[in-house]
Amino acid sequence: MLIIHKIGKIFGTMTVPGDKSISHRAVMLAAISKGKSMLEGLSDGQDCLSTIHCFRALGIDIIPKGQGLEIAGKGLYGLQEPLEILDAGNSGTTMRLLSGILAGQNFLSILTGDQSLRQRPMDRVALPLKQMGAHVDGRVAGKYAPLVIRGGTLQGITWQTPVASAQIKSAILLAGLYATDQTTVQEPILSRDHTERMLAHFGMPVERRGTAVTVSSGILEGQYLKVPGDISSAAFFIVAAAAQPGSQLVIKNVGLNPTRTGIIDVLCQMGADIKIDNRSSSGSEETGDLIIQGATLQGTEVNPKIVPRLIDEIPVLAVAAALAQGVTRIKGAAELKVKESNRLAAMASELRKMGVKICELPDGLEIEGPTNLRGTAVNSYHDHRIAMAMAICGLFAQGETMIADSACIDISFPGFYSLLRQVAR
Numbered sequence: 001m002l003i004i005h006k007i008g009k010i011f012g013t014m015t016v017p018g019d020k021s022i023s024h025r026a027v028m029l030a031a032i033s034k035g036k037s038m039l040e041g042l043s044d045g046q047d048c049l050s051t052i053h054c055f056r057a058l059g060i061d062i063i064p065k066g067q068g069l070e071i072a073g074k075g076l077y078g079l080q081e082p083l084e085i086l087d088a089g090n091s092g093t094t095m096r097l098l099s100g101i102l103a104g105q106n107f108l109s110i111l112t113g114d115q116s117l118r119q120r121p122m123d124r125v126a127l128p129l130k131q132m133g134a135h136v137d138g139r140v141a142g143k144y145a146p147l148v149i150r151g152g153t154l155q156g157i158t159w160q161t162p163v164a165s166a167q168i169k170s171a172i173l174l175a176g177l178y179a180t181d182q183t184t185v186q187e188p189i190l191s192r193d194h195t196e197r198m199l200a201h202f203g204m205p206v207e208r209r210g211t212a213v214t215v216s217s218g219i220l221e222g223q224y225l226k227v228p229g230d231i232s233s234a235a236f237f238i239v240a241a242a243a244q245p246g247s248q249l250v251i252k253n254v255g256l257n258p259t260r261t262g263i264i265d266v267l268c269q270m271g272a273d274i275k276i277d278n279r280s281s282s283g284s285e286e287t288g289d290l291i292i293q294g295a296t297l298q299g300t301e302v303n304p305k306i307v308p309r310l311i312d313e314i315p316v317l318a319v320a321a322a323l324a325q326g327v328t329r330i331k332g333a334a335e336l337k338v339k340e341s342n343r344l345a346a347m348a349s350e351l352r353k354m355g356v357k358i359c360e361l362p363d364g365l366e367i368e369g370p371t372n373l374r375g376t377a378v379n380s381y382h383d384h385r386i387a388m389a390m391a392i393c394g395l396f397a398q399g400e401t402m403i404a405d406s407a408c409i410d411i412s413f414p415g416f417y418s419l420l421r422q423v424a425r
């Protein structure tokens with residue numbers, strides 16, 4: 001259990017661990033590249049460890065070296081049939097992206113995950129992979145893990161995804177590396193494009209037309225890559241500082257890929273004072289330092305078109321909305337129901353316990369602030385982002401906020417609490 005007390009302000013300079021999405025992709029592309037890759041700044045969360053364990057079980061040597069990990073890539077066809085069931089733990093990215101790679105392998109793989117992951121929809125990747133020629137099956141008519149994949153030679157497809165999802169897009173693009181002709185994925189709104197950028201970094205550029213992206217088969221070459229800080233982890237500290245007048249926080253070397261920076265745009269729309277300094281790049285990703293000064297926030301309307309750019313930040317955005325003056329409406333976020341928990345229901349229920357006027361909409365949340373928050377016992381639903389969002393909420397609440405089952409924070413951000421202690425005043 002994590003116990004949080006009210007604080008005065010947030011003050012200091014910090015860094016956050018490496019971006020989780022980029023870390024998964026770096027390990028995966030390094031494993032199927034020819035030659036060695038050196039990866040630095042990888043996420044130290046359990047999700048990324050799940051990806052590493054899966055690739056070790058597929059015969060890839062991954063060894064700590066200097067500041068990072070050295071991965072001896074074996075090329076597109078160098079993976080070995082695993083002796084054991086591959087365990088993706090809590091990680092949707094591991095299971096879905098890995099499915100794309102396994103669809104191209106001429107062997108049998110069985111993939112499972114924890115209780116939460118086994119209840120998340122996998123047909124969204126199984127269907128396109130089957131259409132490409134892989135044999136994919138799972139529980140409940142192929143909808144849920146454990147998944148059984150027997151891969152082989154694939155045909156390219158053109159696939160329209162009904163939802164903007166980088167996991168679906170990436171699974172299909174990775175399978176596309178094994179296809180005899182081109183593979184195109186078209187999404188309704190552009191989702192995070194780390195896979196596309198990283199494929200180019202490993203020597204395999206993709207072609208983009210609007211929200212459609214096309215990949216061909218080809219050879220990836222091992223690379224050096226330094227992963228920038230995770231904006232989704234930074235978001236908890238950004239909100240903590242931005243919503244508290246008197247706060248001053250610098251978060252150095254944060255990934256600023258435009259498909260991920262929606263949280264900064266929406267907070268600025270709410271009156272937050274966030275500046276970007278030292279813009280630079282790392283690999284094929286933009287980076288910069290964030291300088292946040294506390295302010296009084298105003299409620300806002302969140303345009304559904306921006307939702308894919310802040311999909312993982314909605315729990316902590318709901319906390320910002322509870323502190324802001326007036327109504328905040330978030331729509332177009334039905335995907336939150338199929339994340340590590342039902343994040344719409346979880347945030348509505350737990351924020352309500354702390355006194356927030358919040359209403360769950362069919363595809364979002366409506367929140368009226370400002371709230372005189374009161375600390376109480378809340379649940380994490382075994383969801384790392386719910387646990388951290390509730391911890392940030394607790395910084396503004398009278399009394400104690402007790403977050404049950406908080407160990408799940410380690411799924412993405414093992415150092416969260418010690419960093420919070422460093423910058424809380």
Ligand code: S3P
Pocket residue numbers: 020021022093164165166167168170191192311312335
């Ligand atoms: C991710 C994509 C998003 C996001 C998840 C990480 C990725 O999921 O919520 O935390 O690394 O591709 P969806 O693609 O399912 O929206």
